[in-house]
Amino acid sequence: GLLRACAMYLPDLWRSRCCLKEVEGFDHSAVNTTLGGCGGLPKSFSAFSLAVGDTKFDFSKPMSPCSGKTQVPFRESGMCHGFVLWIDWVLDAEDNTVLSTGPDKRHWKQAVKLLNEPVEVGDAEFSSTEMEAFFDPSNGDLTLKHAFVLNQR
Numbered sequence: 001g002l003l004r005a006c007a008m009y010l011p012d013l014w015r016s017r018c019c020l021k022e023v024e025g026f027d028h029s030a031v032n033t034t035l036g037g038c039g040g041l042p043k044s045f046s047a048f049s050l051a052v053g054d055t056k057f058d059f060s061k062p063m064s065p066c067s068g069k070t071q072v073p074f075r076e077s078g079m080c081h082g083f084v085l086w087i088d089w090v091l092d093a094e095d096n097t098v099l100s101t102g103p104d105k106r107h108w109k110q111a112v113k114l115l116n117e118p119v120e121v122g123d124a125e126f127s128s129t130e131m132e133a134f135f136d137p138s139n140g141d142l143t144l145k146h147a148f149v150l151n152q153r
Contacts (some may be wrong), residue, residue, distance in 0.1 A: 001087040003055035003142075005131055006103060007072055007080045007121065014081040014114055049074050055133040057087075063137035071149075072129045077122025082114035083131070083146070113144050125150060 055068030074080075084103045091097040101108035119126060126148040134143040 001057040001059060001089055002053060002098075003057070003068065003085065003133055004053040004088055004100075004102060005070075005072060005083045005085050005144075007049040007074060007129065008082060008084050008103070008112075009078055010081040010112070010114070011079070011118075013112065014118060049128075053131075053133070055135070057135070065134070065136055067132065067134045069130065069132040072131055072146075074121045074126070074128055078120070079118045080115065080121045081118045082112055083144075085111040085113065085144070111142075113146075119148060121148070 049072045053068065053070055055066060057063075057066065072083075086101045086103065086105075086108065088101065089099040091099060101110065103110055121127075121129075128149045130147045130149060132145045134145075135141070136143075
């Protein structure tokens with residue numbers, strides 16, 4: 001399996017995960033850490049990058065720790081709210097038969113890593129992001145790190 005990622009414009013999903021404070025007179029701030037609220041207090045689907053990733057999982061062997069690092073160039077300008085993650089299943093040794101479970105496939109599970117604050121990407125300040133993934137099979141944790149790369153102007 002190949003772990004893939006794509007930078008996305010997800011305004012409704014991002015707003016649905018914004019941090020809470022007081023709603024109708026009740027303090028809801030405790031749910032921010034429980035549910036992983038992003039962004040500050042509140043004030044469609046579009047991909048800004050190609051699907052990339054090189055973290056490989058070899059399911060023909062016992063699971064072991066693995067990691068991968070890749071550059072995600074932005075192909076469009078706009079507001080990036082986070083990254084969609086999925087697995088592409090390689091079904092033969094020659095890598096000729098691949099079953100993708102990406103964001104355009106409606107009946108597969110994907111993961112989303114939302115940014116704390118949306119970031120303007122593309123022609124703006126940032127030309128790409130560097131993503132790094134670490135998988136720990138002892139607890140099943142997948143850790144993702146990213147760093148936006150400044151335009152070279």
